Amino acid sequence: ILLVAEVQELKANPQRPAVGTVIEAELDSTRGPMATMLVQAGTLHVADVIVADETYGKVKAMFNEKGQRLKAADPSTPVKVMGLSAVPHAGDAFTVVKNGQLARSLVTERQRQSAAASVRPLRAMTLESLYGEISTGKIKELNIVLKADVQGTLDAVRTALEQLSEEQVRVNIVHAATGIITESDVMLALASKGIVIGFSSRPDTGASCLAETEGVDIRHYDVIYNLIEDVTKAMQGMLEPVYVEVVEGHAEVRQVFRVRGGRIAGCHVRDGVVTRGASARVLRQDEAIHTSRVASLRRFQEDVKEVQAGYECGIGIEGFQDFKEDDVIELFSQQRKS
Incomplete structure (x- = not known):
């Protein structure tokens, strides 16, 4: 290993903030949480604030393999660290951060993500x-x-x-x-x-x-x-068995046009697809005010069967003409639930 490192000129930068890996950890009855860490890059100093996964703390003291106190640990140096808030896990990566406030925010966010991940595997009830x-x-x-x-x-x-x-x-x-x-x-x-x-x-x-x-x-x-x-x-x-509703797309009303026989909505298709004859409801401020089907669908001057997301179109809704700008037309279908 030493030969390869010398030939390839593999070097660690001792001037950067320390990063490394937790080798093992334990809860000491007198010193509290203790972690044996291997510094892989940078230099670890007493009073540095470190974060190891969901654990953080200020380095109060460091000891070498003989139990002697150290003020600093260079790259490739294993040290036993005192001052963490809890016992970390073996294999956790650690890094030095600027201050305790940043360390707390990082740990809090990681704990939130872990809590969310623990909820996700639950099989939902139906x-x-x-x-x-x-x-x-x-x-x-x-x-x-x-x-x-x-x-x-x-x-x-x-x-x-x-x-x-x-x-x-x-x-x-x-x-x-x-x-x-x-x-x-x-x-x-x-x-x-x-x-x-x-x-x-x-x-x-x-x-x-x-x-x-x-x-x-x-x-x-x-x-x-x-x-x-x-x-x-x-x-x-x-x-x-029941049929469940599947949303097929949304179209936002940008302008209302008067045509022979009533009014139609000039829309921008936000997502999904609008299909002539599809079930639809008109939403105003997220409240459904009418539900029926797409009676007519036009793009420019031509009648079309469907319009994809990102395009403009004119939509007529069966039994409804009271369109207003910013209304949303939600397209949906019913599918049998497995």
Whole structure:
């Protein structure tokens, strides 16, 4: 190794802030967390602030293999370091940072990412899988994040759901509020292994994308009887396969045109694809104000079957003409849930 290093002129820069690797670590009964570190580049000094994965601290003292105190450790020097906030893991990379505030912020962000990663592997709960989980004793309660359009409706739906609790499984309303379904609602359902129920409430774009990515079940209802029936059947193992809504694209209304027989929306297709005859809803400030289908689709002066993202087009919606600038036309389809 020494010969190869000499021939290839492999050198470490001792002037830079130290970086290296944790070889081993332990919790000493008198000194606290102690870590044996190998300095791979730079020079490590007493009073340097170091970060090792999710651990940080100010170097209070360093010792060599004979237990003698050191003030500095050059490249390729193994040292035992005292002053870390916790015991790091063997193999963790460490680096010297400017100050304790930067070290804390780095560790906090890494801990946040680790917490998010630990949540992600959870298999999301769905109404279809509920009975199987109950039968095997894996769950004792159905966690629900409930959103409704108005407070009166929210209270009535919450009371009706809570009355469905029985000996084998309890209905637990984790969170209930009015308004649209947001990413926070989806994350709460994922963390609690629950589902999201929207009563006359729709998810925003971010919530829909997150729910699809994480597999969180979002249910939409406008009739309380249908909601209670589905939850009851799920608890009894009799829920039939359902069709789920898949968003196909969005078009933003830029201008409204008067034409023979009514008005059409001059739109820019933001994402996905707009198809003539597709199911569509008109959103105004994220609230659905009309749902039907695309009755007409034109590009310049020609009727077309579809328009891809990034292009302009004229869209007519069946049974609706009250377009306003900045409205969003959301295209969707129904697909059977596997």
